[in-house]
Amino acid sequence: MQIFGNPYSPPTRLVVNVARYLDLEFQYELIDLFKGEQHKPEYLEKNPKKKVPLIIESDGFQLSESYSIVRYLAEKNNRVDIYPTDPKQRAAIDMHLSLMNDLRINGQIYLTAKIVLPKIGKENIFPEIVTTNSKVNLDKIMKEYDTLLEGRNYVVGDSLTLADFNLFVLQYPLQYLLKEQLQVTHPNIYRFAQHLKEVYPVFAQDEKEFLEFLSNF
Numbered sequence: 001m002q003i004f005g006n007p008y009s010p011p012t013r014l015v016v017n018v019a020r021y022l023d024l025e026f027q028y029e030l031i032d033l034f035k036g037e038q039h040k041p042e043y044l045e046k047n048p049k050k051k052v053p054l055i056i057e058s059d060g061f062q063l064s065e066s067y068s069i070v071r072y073l074a075e076k077n078n079r080v081d082i083y084p085t086d087p088k089q090r091a092a093i094d095m096h097l098s099l100m101n102d103l104r105i106n107g108q109i110y111l112t113a114k115i116v117l118p119k120i121g122k123e124n125i126f127p128e129i130v131t132t133n134s135k136v137n138l139d140k141i142m143k144e145y146d147t148l149l150e151g152r153n154y155v156v157g158d159s160l161t162l163a164d165f166n167l168f169v170l171q172y173p174l175q176y177l178l179k180e181q182l183q184v185t186h187p188n189i190y191r192f193a194q195h196l197k198e199v200y201p202v203f204a205q206d207e208k209e210f211l212e213f214l215s216n217f
């Protein structure tokens with residue numbers, strides 16, 4: 001399988017982490033978003049949506065949208081541990097993936113406005129109200145997850161699921177790009193991430209690679 005993506009992108013890292021956790025063989029095909037490679041004809045042929053991540057399997061099967069990809073990979077490999085077949089557990093995981101999409105989108109707007117555009121010397125393309133609201137929404141959803149994780153190690157039930165994989169990649173930007181003291185502002189999310197890194201090597205590897213990426217950003 002090929003995974004087209006970029007380490008800056010939480011959806012890419014979600015897919016890579018799940019693929020690694022499932023011990024799947026894959027080639028990481030780097031798409032440099034900051035050089036606009038997602039707009040190049042050779043990538044558009046594969047994904048006209050101009051987004052990462054995208055997977056292509058050896059039989060030619062292609063899939064974009066990170067949440068669809070990780071559900072597919074778990075399902076295909078019969079990994080009911082991280083995506084249970086029980087309808088209620090599955091519905092709870094799906095619900096959290098939807099809720100976390102709001103977290104992702106608001107984070108994407110805020111980070112684009114505050115970090116990415118200044119970095120590439122461009123003006124903020126979003127009206128001030130949109131940027132302000134994105135931070136308000138981001139903080140609100142993070143607070144909700146911090147409350148949910150009080151006294152718990154996992155978002156759904158008492159073992160690792162796709163919802164945890166996703167929250168893990170979404171909490172980084174606050175810590176490492178916006179330089180928030182997560183242990184102070186969101187102590188339960190901070191503890192949750194620490195626990196995942198201690199117990200599952202895939203999360204420690206992800207953090208190491210993300211920090212390496214940021215050191216050249």
Ligand SMILES: N[C@@H](CCC(=O)N[C@@H](CS)C(=O)NCC(=O)O)C(=O)O
Pocket residue numbers: 008009010011012033038050051052053064065066067
């Ligand atoms: N809903 C999509 C979102 C994908 C997405 O927005 N990817 C961003 C990186 S995080 C991207 O490719 N941006 C490039 C662009 O918009 O030009 C998913 O979950 O896969």
